[in-house]
Amino acid sequence: MKFIRDSLHGNLQLDDFEVRIVDTPQIQRLRRIKQLGFTYLVYPGANHTRFEHSIGTMSLASRLADNLNLDEENKEMLRICGVLHDAGHGPFSHVSEGVLDTSHEKLTSKLIKESQLSDILSERFNIHRITETIAGNGPLGSAISGELDVDRMDYLLRDSYYTGVAYGVIDVERLIYNMELHENIVLRQKGVQAAESMLLARYFMYPSVYQHHTTRIINSMFRKCLKNLFETGKIDARNIYQYDDLDIITTARAQTGYIKDMINKLDNRELFKTVFSLKLTELEDPDAVFRLGNQKIKKIEKELSEDMDIPEGYVLVDVPEYPSFDEMKTQVDVNGSFINLSDLSTIVHALKDARFNYADLCIYTSGKYVKKLSGAPFRDYIEL
């Protein structure tokens, strides 16, 4: 038996089996993966890692299991899913994910199967059930990967704690106490406000933290740098879940040319500037932005670079993260019949319309090319 002290949820007690899981190199690696990638360049406190988030998720999974009155086996399963759910994340978490053609959920599943984790897990569990639950499937899937899952509860609270931004403070107790298990986890009607509030907390965290303009610039710079590391074979994209944040940065520092310049700029916080911003609300069809595709974006970047006489890689077109507030599936138990949360809640419904409010397509360039690029007829290139 062992205790881990989490700065948010206090002590979490682990049994021997759980200690063995946590002590694998696969989980220990998460100590060296920042939860919010480069966000620490915007909020200096945002240095927290996937490891503490995983421990926190395990902690909340445990409380949820108690409240759902799960038996010991299912409780243990849920705890284990909590601590494992992010094991497949590449360095800098979601930042690297944008460059890969797969998701961290799939990588987690692959990692579990390929590593000693599957050996340990199979002593007690069906591996398939674990990976399915982490993927959000099965009766307990939505507890780990759903709209109101313990993963999200933890990261909203944690990101709020470390950035100092108040938006992520949510009423975890009320949420957890108002969930019940039927075929899936459904919400009691008494929990509707807590759910609304959590979905809104996430909505507010987007522009102020997750899609903060400076963060987006930094992420665009880093992604281009990472793509180059992949293309030059310095980093193996297929095994991305074996690297940590340090590997990527110091590998980049060891290069010359563009990669070296980009990582230098990130190290010294010499950030690209925004030369163009197109609000999605100004477009007739905002979704068109998300259909642009990597080829088209690359083409725009290339054409702009050539026409404006700027070296390749110094014009970055940045499509915002798709604001996925439109597919609310949470079911609410209203006197025994299950109703969709978004049908029940005007506020949740409004998020669907609001989701493009802060989103814009941006074009960035390095400080010394700002003047050169500023006059360009950007919309002609983008063709939206």
Next chain:
Amino acid sequence: MKFIRDSLHGNLQLDDFEVRIVDTPQIQRLRRIKQLGFTYLVYPGANHTRFEHSIGTMSLASRLADNLNLDEENKEMLRICGVLHDAGHGPFSHVSEGVLDTSHEKLTSKLIKESQLSDILSERFNIHRITETIAGNGPLGSAISGELDVDRMDYLLRDSYYTGVAYGVIDVERLIYNMELHENIVLRQKGVQAAESMLLARYFMYPSVYQHHTTRIINSMFRKCLKNLFETGKIDARNIYQYDDLDIITTARAQTGYIKDMINKLDNRELFKTVFSLKLTELEDPDAVFRLGNQKIKKIEKELSEDMDIPEGYVLVDVPEYPSFDEMKTQVDVNGSFINLSDLSTIVHALKDARFNYADLCIYTSGKYVKKLSGAPFRDYIEL
């Protein structure tokens, strides 16, 4: 010079003039007026008072003044308005207000003029300007009494701190840093999310704290009790701002019959039960509920009592507080032109539609009459 330690905002420094204001019996009385009335019967930590809220409002007014770059005189004025703004509140704050035919803002103005406060204040200020600012008028009025005023910032944070409900946690720094003074106080565009978040915080605090069902039952019981104290002349409604919470309760305890029974029930937390609830969303015209008027409500109560053979005063019809989320006037500075916040924000706009979501008209009765009353054809009496 003197320091007051506030549990939320830390030390506040007062100069000699301010100490004289705070030391008047009129402001000291606020130490004996609970901020949330009887809410401590629902959330046992909710014992905070109008006094600490007034000090907190002064604290935030001071920070806002600094951020607006006000000169010393205007800053001092805003601080004084902060500490004075609730001086006219009757016992149990808004609970008693429901029984009076005037508002606490008007009573504050009257109290200032009639008491030694006006003598002290007039040494430095134009009294009229003070009372006007507290009423929300003039260029700085919206700082004290507006949709995003320091009063509201303080009470959301404070009510959250003392109830333990997370919804009221707002980003005060971001709000205050994003206000600017033109003819009125307007919001910078960068502050829109902070403003949205604050308006939502208030929206969420309604059903979970301010209009919590148990709180509404308690308030209905207490209001009936207070009305009786007024009608029997035991308490003078015109001078309500001279009483404190203790006066009302112990005066009630000293009576016999209905008043005595009601205060006993409140003391011992023997609360009425809900026998009927009519959701406003079920009505074609929800606003009709708010047009019922005191006479009609009294009539319904009387008829129900007689027909069901229940003593008068033991059937209570409770119209919810009007959810005033429909008249957002906050102006946002969008590149120099001022746009209404509710036109700019889908979320704020949605509050207008959502405002009736949690509201219901309720009928309560004492435990021993529940059975008798339960079968009544309530909607026939209400005629909506």
Next chain:
Amino acid sequence: MKFIRDSLHGNLQLDDFEVRIVDTPQIQRLRRIKQLGFTYLVYPGANHTRFEHSIGTMSLASRLADNLNLDEENKEMLRICGVLHDAGHGPFSHVSEGVLDTSHEKLTSKLIKESQLSDILSERFNIHRITETIAGNGPLGSAISGELDVDRMDYLLRDSYYTGVAYGVIDVERLIYNMELHENIVLRQKGVQAAESMLLARYFMYPSVYQHHTTRIINSMFRKCLKNLFETGKIDARNIYQYDDLDIITTARAQTGYIKDMINKLDNRELFKTVFSLKLTELEDPDAVFRLGNQKIKKIEKELSEDMDIPEGYVLVDVPEYPSFDEMKTQVDVNGSFINLSDLSTIVHALKDARFNYADLCIYTSGKYVKKLSGAPFRDYIEL
């Protein structure tokens, strides 16, 4: 089943039996007894009550029981002791205790036996065992009434939370996790620092909160007022646990003369001033101060009043609360043998010497007699 939301410890779940206990008028009365008496006149946030403290103590008792691996019956017993332990407190808690010739522990025991509490409790428990545990006796006694009990853990945290003074923040988790049950509760060696830190937290809270100079003046004024209420028969000292804070204040307001004047002064915060202070560290035998006794103090007050021509009751001699840091009994399990904490810890040992550092005997008088009294040869009267 029912939840109570505590602002410090979050939700506490009560079963039906516990709800019946909590719903008695005897426990509900605690909602109207301030935890720190008149300290709200010094720290405006200090309005918290014995009720929430009792709920909090129950909450911690529950966690301690889990960590000690108590069986269900003993756990339930400890929870019940937690919520009951302060039921005998008179109005304004320890302030009134100073005027009575009994302790709140004895009153709690008496109250339980005389009221319906004993009827309910006896359905499940031996009443004697309950009252003995609350008194600190028996194997679990030190959990409720000892140097490191859950009562003290809760009040240090709670008083810190509501006053805004940081000293009371203690590491409850580490403390609770490091207790083990032998014949009594003993501390594991790993918990020594947490224990040291808690004892020091209490030491620091004395001068800054519990024995703050202004609080002591206020308490002296109130005690004299209360003594008069007892002597004039307006309040029955023997049944002090049937009154609440409001009863005392409004009874005092209804009097004339001295009592009325004192309560007016407290209501309006017109406090007595200190005209003399004798630090205990200046005395050869500091303990002599605590041997003065009520008769001697009364005599000093009377003589000073007469000689200086000040009306009786307006000269107050205030002996500080005895700083009980000298009898540390906590046992620490050091590899199986039990050693006294104060023998093990230099810091705890130092508290014994430090305990008189902040203590002083004071003499107060009303503002208008300050001049008259200031010249008096106080030490001649005190004869120490």
Next chain:
Amino acid sequence: MKFIRDSLHGNLQLDDFEVRIVDTPQIQRLRRIKQLGFTYLVYPGANHTRFEHSIGTMSLASRLADNLNLDEENKEMLRICGVLHDAGHGPFSHVSEGVLDTSHEKLTSKLIKESQLSDILSERFNIHRITETIAGNGPLGSAISGELDVDRMDYLLRDSYYTGVAYGVIDVERLIYNMELHENIVLRQKGVQAAESMLLARYFMYPSVYQHHTTRIINSMFRKCLKNLFETGKIDARNIYQYDDLDIITTARAQTGYIKDMINKLDNRELFKTVFSLKLTELEDPDAVFRLGNQKIKKIEKELSEDMDIPEGYVLVDVPEYPSFDEMKTQVDVNGSFINLSDLSTIVHALKDARFNYADLCIYTSGKYVKKLSGAPFRDYIEL
């Protein structure tokens, strides 16, 4: 003008000059230096950096300057010293310091003089005055480097916040409000408890965080690894302030043999075990431990390795950090005369005696050599 949001102290406003300082690579590097080195392997939340600590120190320096009523120039100087004071720290902060033959204060001074920082600073300040103040000299020196300096205030609060250990919570407001400037900064008598409490907070943080047994093992492992990197010329010790945490770790990973094995063990948290612990309180002359010297320690390690047939580098002798609680110099203003805090305070005085309570000399080895080493006559080797 620019704002930085700190998770502890909220927004800090920087003017253009300050932004230029903060934007230098020398200060930006601190974003990649963990405040507590490898402590994140014990407390998973302890990922905070020297950068946020420097911003926090600047924030507190600013508040202190306001309270001391410093003029604009001195206030600005103090702020700048706050943000610069740790610029010379090597990777992993104090962990690397143990291997160097110089202090981070000297390195900071060297770094300032050698880098662009001196060019920027000299536009407004005398460089010598800056480096002297950072070194704790001159009238304002003790504000930055003294027993009650803003550096220490910030790190106690911050380390507490990120580890989740409550001991570091101190009353910053009371401390700062009770300092006054004479020839040096002295404490008002009203601040004595706050000072006592802060010194104790630091005392408690030692065994639970700074000198936590697991942390000490990790640090010993890392220091040996770092020493090897120095000796093999892979890292240049003289320029240690130009590296960041990532450089050291990935350089170590790129090696073979011992260095590689050690960094692997740290990455995977395969920690050495303690085979011997000698409490300093068991020694007649505890100070002798600190006089052992590097040569003697190396000799003990070598002899133990050889005699027990364990490869070099796998027996680590760890002398605890010297607990510097014995030279309290803080002056307290007692009615105009300055008295040493440790003469005034029994508690502070007790720290001198208590300082060796938790300290022990330890010997560690790798898991696979534990058995081999366990029987050794350690005290014969140590000869104390």
